[in-house]
Amino acid sequence: MEYASWGEEDLRIVVPAVSIKDLAYTYRGQKEPALDGVSLDVAEGEFVVVMGHSGAGKSTLCTSLNGLIPHFFRGRMQGEVRIEGRSTREGKVGEFAKDVGLVFQDFEAQLFSTNVALEVAFGPENFQVEREEMVRRVESVLSQVRLEGFEDRQPATLSGGQKQRLAIASVLAMEPRILCLDEPTTDLDPVGKLGIFEIAEDLKNRDDVTLIVVEHETEETLDADRIVVLRDGRIAADQPAREVLREVELLEESSVMPLGIARFFREKGVGNEQLPLTPEEGIKEFEARGWRVSPERHRELVEADEGREASYGEPLIEVEGLSHRYPNGVVALEGVDLEVRRGEFLAVLGQNGSGKTTLVKHFNGLLEPTEGSVRVDGEETAKQGIQVLGQRVGYVFQNPDHQIFSDTVFDEVSFGPKVRELREDEVRERVEEALAAVGLGGRGDEDPFGLTKGERQRVAVASVLAVRPEVLILDEPTTGLDYAEQRSMMDLVRHLNEAGSTIIAVTHTMWVVAEYAHRAAVMKDCRMALSGTVREVFVRDEELRDAYLRPPHIVSMGNSLGHTVLSVEELLRVTEGG
């Protein structure tokens, strides 16, 4: 028998867990291939992160691993995908599902059972696992994803992060040797993200599980064995993680956010070999090179903040002692005070359930205070009502697909002005103005459903702008967009702010807050935990961590150097020497 077991060991080394050869795939009805000649080998036990812009082919790659491509999707496939030596063309999805676990970004749509234990048992049931074994697996995977004691809970009552952990558990229960997570953290708040990263960390340390994760947050990819960067369906980079992360230009060209620390040292002319990646490494290198932060130049930054504060207009939104209780008795806000002045750019932070969305829904009259008062332009919102307030306070919802319904971009954007019974020439003027403002000028005749997510998000913003509101509320404006799209979306918002709009953005994306917002309000447990200029808020590292918010690396590094900076550019400006 010794001979046989030696043979098996040998085979494992020879046959990679995943072997992709010249894979090309074109979805039916599409001209451009989603993947175009991808070759990739992943060894057993490896942890590979896949990055790339929207539409680069990341999800296509994931769905080709368990045979959804070519069996579920219709399209043209060339090349080959082999899982532990077996071609995905040779069997049904169900046959590969046992070896390759696939978890999708949309956790709502992949959970369907009435309690957690049944959700986890669904996969094993399909593979005819005996009941005793199922009971054992349910217990074991729930403890792996830290959901012990949740067996009888309805999935619908879980938080987003818990739902995604449950989705992972339900796949782990089939005991796959390869686990692929397609953007598992994109729709989650910071706590939820953290939970997923912890699970990934555990799985990474197991050498019997091969882990492939699609991830947008570059700061979270440092632990990967390898990073694969996709661009337009081709592999742009495939190297050990730290080597790829030093390729600042390549990442930027691929619409992937480079690490702030790496970008800073690259701008200072440091070569690839010594490029630090983490704040700790950054501080070491900074001090080793004898650089220092100039207090005078830092004071200039603070003075610029103060100058901006002084330039705001009169108070536009005044919140006093606001509490809100939902009809089912759940308290969502307690004693919140806030003042937003004309011309401000306010970021509202906090984890899901902390009350941030409930708070901003009071500003356009979607919700009315249970206690306390909310005044817009000096008048109680409860008296104005949503129809009137809607003209003053525009609200862009998180998911553009929750509001787009027209055949053309023009019709979509003209909806607001039309229901307000404006004259036809005025409607046209406003729509053209709004489309120009979001960079979609001249594209009024296109079908909104044919646009990319980033463009649909812009249509949603334009449709709110066309009413010419004084205040623009944006709920998670950058979620689901790649780095380049996030940049262009936020540049647009900054432009609107400079043109006079007051901006309130609800967001989880910390670098967006650091680089774009003027002021930040942090919600925690239905109360306002912190508020002030972004610089004042980001100094308080510990309180932020208490609210599960982690400042971007570059901010942490500045804090450790004793001076809060909000972007790579700011740190460059205040650094002396070198």
Added chain:
Amino acid sequence: MDPFLYLDRDTWVHRLDPRTKMFLLIGAFVLAFLFVNPLYGIGVLAIVLAFGAAAKSLVNLERIWFILLMIAVMTVILWTVFGSGETPLFWFVEREALLYAIGAALRIDIMIVAGMIFLSTTRNEEIATGLVKLGIPYRFAFAVSTALRLVPTIAATGSTIGQAQRSRGLDLESGNIIQRVRKNTPLLIPVFVSTIRSTNVFSMALESKGFGAARERTYFLRLAMGRRDAVVLLVFALVLVTAVALRLMGYGGVEGFSR
């Protein structure tokens, strides 16, 4: 919003085998249809409500009280107008037509209430597993339980979309009926688009969890008919037999009613 009607309570009704509850549900339908006389109807409703109370599930009726009321009112109006009887009551309304109308309204409401209590006390998976044990193919049983789940999910998406469109100035409260129906386009299209998208992910997730990979599958839920089921089934069967006998003997109708 909670997309399920199921209430996770520990009562003897919940502990009944889903097959027993299916029989009770069909039995309740039969009872409702046997008698059109509202006095008997009230008796049937009382039995159904007693089950609901025993299952601590009457709270779910609060979610649909408006629908129940509307259906009752509409039915009563239609049958009193279009039915006719012998004893004039007031204006053009006859006593028999009114009685029949109330009985008919009770019938429909009883069925809805019974269905609601069934869904409040039986998990989707229990319904599916129960159907399989009764010889229905698993794929069909799963489709039934998925359909039950889809309706409340769509309602939840619809509520978010409604908020988004109201923020843009959509006013559903004004205008005549035709205008109001047309005003719903901004709600319906995004609801369809979102539902189709999430259904697509759902079916990918199903495939990826090996749905239908093998001809047979095992079940995490264990169903077993116990003594409790036997007692409930026996008692309810007796009630049904008695009811059928009563109806055959001519009780429980409305004398003198004609359409």
